[in-house]
Amino acid sequence: MSAPAKIEPVETIARARAGDADAWGQLYKEYAPAIFRFCRRALPTREDAEDATMEIFADLQRKLGQYDVTRSFTAWLYRVSANHCWDLLRRRKVRQGKETEDVETLPLEHPDPNQLDRLIEQRTSQEVRRALDKLGARARMALVLRYYSDMSYDEIADALGVRRAFVGVVLLRARHELRQVLGESSALAAGGTL
Template identity: 30%
Template sequence: MTTNDENILIQSIKDGDAKAYAQLVNRYKAMVYTLALRMLKNREEAEEVAQDTFIKVFRSLHKFKGDSKFSTWVYRVAYNTCLDTIKKNKKYINDVAIDEFTFNKLDVIDNALENIIKEEKSALIKACINKLPEDSSALLTLFYFEELSLDEISTIINIEANTVKVKLFRARKKLAVILEQYLQPQNSMNYGTR
């Protein structure tokens, strides 16, 4: 599944080419940092995890078999490094309570989510995602912002694709609750002017 370009880069790194390693870091540093920031919600920790990820990638490059995309493998290393950091720091983040939420409302939020991401309002989505627990924010980031498939996400976080689908559904419900809280004051202001 790896491209010929990736195979050449990987082999160059294995042969000790420092420039090839720098090229690998430049190619994937933004996606690794973004995932780490979404999961850890702390810039300094995200930077440390990104550095640790590339050290781990370098040290275990011989373990990469090429049966998935190289970017998926790098994501998985980053994801696991984030989990290790979370466990080490023993962070406990309050979960968003989910009450009954109709499928109709969820579909409306999903459609709104797609439109918002495509427009400048993605900052609001990112702020709301940052309020979610690490696993939910990571899933939404991988699915919506990095546009990975369920199978790719499944490989990264090491769970079945159907489980990813369920977790993604729950994460969207949590996001919908937070989005509704953000949008509620605007709606009540609009009703008050009529």
């Protein structure tokens, strides 16, 4: 997991697993900002992200014993967070009855590379973040898992509950949605795909 590339505090994790409250506090301070940012990107509102961060760490405290110390703690942390956020979005999605489209029906097209290039060049990070907030839950979550958490396609498939072969489709579709949102505010909007 390259995103928050940092040396993992192995000793602190071990102490936290053993029930050391100070070590748990250190872990929290170390990882809470990244998890909050993850939730902020994955969920529609700031309040959601705050609630989710608190819940994730409450879960983590209980699940810390299940963590396999031979693997990356950060990756595990993001997996737990992704599952939590996706569960939350899915529950809400069921209630709101949205996003029932089949990811497998995406038409594969060849966009105009120059137009795409121009669109990307003209957009700032802030505009992209705003556009991300307007995406559907699955699209936003897919992009966050891939480009924030740096998850592999297998991990994304596992987290989103789709077949591994369709992770690419989900990501591409998410990019199309993003371009459409970005394009809506400019003359570059050219029928969804570029």
